[in-house]
Amino acid sequence: MTTERPDRLVERLSTIAQTTDDPAICAGHGEDWTRRFAGPVRAVVRPRTTEEVSGVLTACAAERVPVIPQGGNTGLVGGSVPGPHDAPTVVLSTVALTGMGEVDTAGRSVTVAAGTTLAELHRHAEAAGFVYGVDLAARDTATVGGTVATNAGGIRVCAYGMTRAQVMGLECVLADGTVSSRLVGLPKDNTGYDIGALMTGSEGTLGVITAVRVRLHPPPPDTMVMIAGVESLAAGLALVGSAVPAGAVLLGAEVVDAESLDLVCEYAGLAHPLQRRWPYAVLVEASELDPPDGIDAVAGADAADRRRLWRYREAASEAASAQGVVHKIDISAPLHRLDRLADGIRDLAPADAHVSIFGHLADGNLHVEIAGLPPDDEQHDRAVLDLVTALGGAVSAEHGVGRAKAAWLGLSRSPADVAVMTRIKTALDPGWILNPGAVLRRG
Ligand SMILES: Cc1cc2nc3c(=O)[nH]c(=O)nc-3n(C[C@H](O)[C@H](O)[C@H](O)COP(=O)(O)OP(=O)(O)OC[C@H]3O[C@@H](n4cnc5c(N)ncnc54)[C@H](O)[C@@H]3O)c2cc1C
CATH class of the missing domain: 3.30.465.10 (Uridine Diphospho-n-acetylenolpyruvylglucosamine Reductase; domain 3)
Incomplete structure (x- = not known):
């Protein structure tokens, strides 16, 4: 009969903050929202104060054990969990670090x-x-x-x-x-x-x-939301320009392609919002809307209608994930090249893959969801990122680099930039214990 030796680091961490090495809890914190990225977790620590965080990091640094900070674990680039071949890692969960101060109304x-x-x-x-x-x-x-x-x-x-x-x-x-x-x-x-x-x-x-x-910001004026069908991303951008009068406040300008909208309607049990299936549906929220005559559009001004219309856009990521483990690729490009980017991505996709695209139109930020690829297939992600780079875009628009894109940081950033980042990392974290493998590769 063998008895497992107690993990001395876990024992030490337990004296500093709430700690568990329960395998089920560790596994839950070791896999991210996409289910595409996962790795081994040695313990999950949930400090309640800054002092406890300091104690946890001091203890882990002394043993040179890697630590990954984790919040809600909704990140989409494998940054909140270890890689599959990493040494068992301590996850420092911030879920118990809660609380808010009084709002400073003068200082906003x-x-x-x-x-x-x-x-x-x-x-x-x-x-x-x-x-x-x-x-x-x-x-x-x-x-x-x-x-x-x-x-x-x-x-x-x-x-x-x-x-x-x-x-x-x-x-x-x-x-x-x-x-x-x-x-x-x-x-x-x-x-x-x-x-x-x-x-x-x-x-x-x-x-x-x-x-x-x-x-904090003063609340915006009352707003209206509109969803309209358009033939292209360029037409969507032109519609945003023409439907929002000068001086009105634009709160949001989003897009879902026809495939995304189909997935959302099926996933969320919603009726198709427009009279026909357009290549793209654009959602605009603004303090005033004056859309051109003759467009295929629906609009809502009260809170319930606004929420109902936003659901067509906000359910897009979940609806894509309902197909299985999908490749989620967050990218941006100059606004005048967005159609070339989206069309090129569809051309690149293998015949048995299913591509859907949605995103933040006004920011030139597309989220590409590809179902039907093996989770560990990186070749196709790379092809998409090469296209983005050729069109002058960024390989990450808003989700970050994480582990998913660490190898490809150099597509968007110069060798000098990466060298500066590496020097900053090494100066602040000489042992590379904090989230090693995310953003930067150690030389
Ligand atoms: C349905 C859905 C919609 C989304 N929409 C958007 C969107 O519109 N725009 C967008 O930008 N993102 C979006 N995301 C991605 C995600 O929500 C964001 O990246 C978010 O910022 C992650 O927050 P989190 O607390 O879940 O962080 P986690 O996923 O836990 O961590 C993300 C990264 O931050 C680090 N981290 C977390 N907490 C700390 C901390 N306290 N100190 C230091 N490092 C820390 C982690 O190590 C990791 O690298 C979406 C995700 C989902 C599931």
Whole structure:
């Protein structure tokens, strides 16, 4: 009879924060939302305070054990879980790092603990008469820390910018346990390097974000939502330009292609919204809408109608995933080349694959979903990213690099840029214990 020896690191971590090495819990935290990326997890640690985060990182650094920060685990690029061949990794889950400060109404900002969900932050801001500018379909699960770590985009970028534009201050813990905190949220603060900006978009490779001071905005005027059929992405962009009068506030301009819309209607049990099946359906939300005559469109002005129409766009990712493990590729391109990109992607797809495309039209950001490919087939993703690069786009628009695109960072960034990033990584995390394998490959 063999008795398993206790894992001394797990015992040590248990004295610092709530820790488990239960195999079922570890497996759940070791697989991401796409089910395409998974790896071995040694323990899941759920600190409740910044001090506990510091203690966990100090203990793991001493043993040179890799740590992956994880928020809601809704990331779509394999950044929140270990790779399949990685050494068993400690997942530092932020779900117990919750809480929000009082809204500073004069300074239009609030401090939020990293594990707070986006939906909780929205409710807190709204109760004080403000809105938070980042929103996305995974709002009930995605955390503020995760959205800052990925510099998330979402459905309000055309109105408020990406997450980086909302960050006024940040607290984080470095790999050696050092706590760096600047949460004062001054409108003007030019005192040296902006550590919050550096941490934003660092995908858990430079530090664990424990709290963020975020910018809030006055609520927009009442809005209308319209879904309209168009022949092309260029026609969709032209429609957004002509349907939103000068001076009106544009809150969102999104697109789903015919395949995505079919999948959404089937998945969510919705009726097709338009009179016929167009190549693309464009969703526009604005404070005023004055669409040209004769278009095939539906519109809604009350809250229930707006929610109902948004469902056609927001269910697109889940509807694609209902086909099985799909390849989700997030890319951007100059607006005038979006049709060439989308058409080229469909041409590249093998005959037995099923391609659907949707995304944030105003931002030139397409989400490509390919069903029917083996999960570990990277050749096809690479072909899509080569096309993006040839058209002057970016291999990641808003989801980040994670593990899925770490090998292809050099398609969008120069060798000098990658070398600078590597030097920053090595300076802040000399042992490369924080999320190793995500974003950068160690030389
Ligand atoms: C249905 C659906 C719709 C989505 N729509 C959008 C969209 O419109 N726009 C968009 O940008 N994304 C979108 N996403 C992707 C995802 O929601 C975002 O990437 C989100 O920012 C991830 O937050 P999270 O808390 O789930 O982070 P996780 O998935 O847990 O982690 C993501 C990355 O951040 C790191 N990380 C997490 N928390 C911390 C922390 N506290 N400190 C340091 N690093 C940390 C992780 O290590 C990992 O690299 C969508 C996902 C789904 C499932």
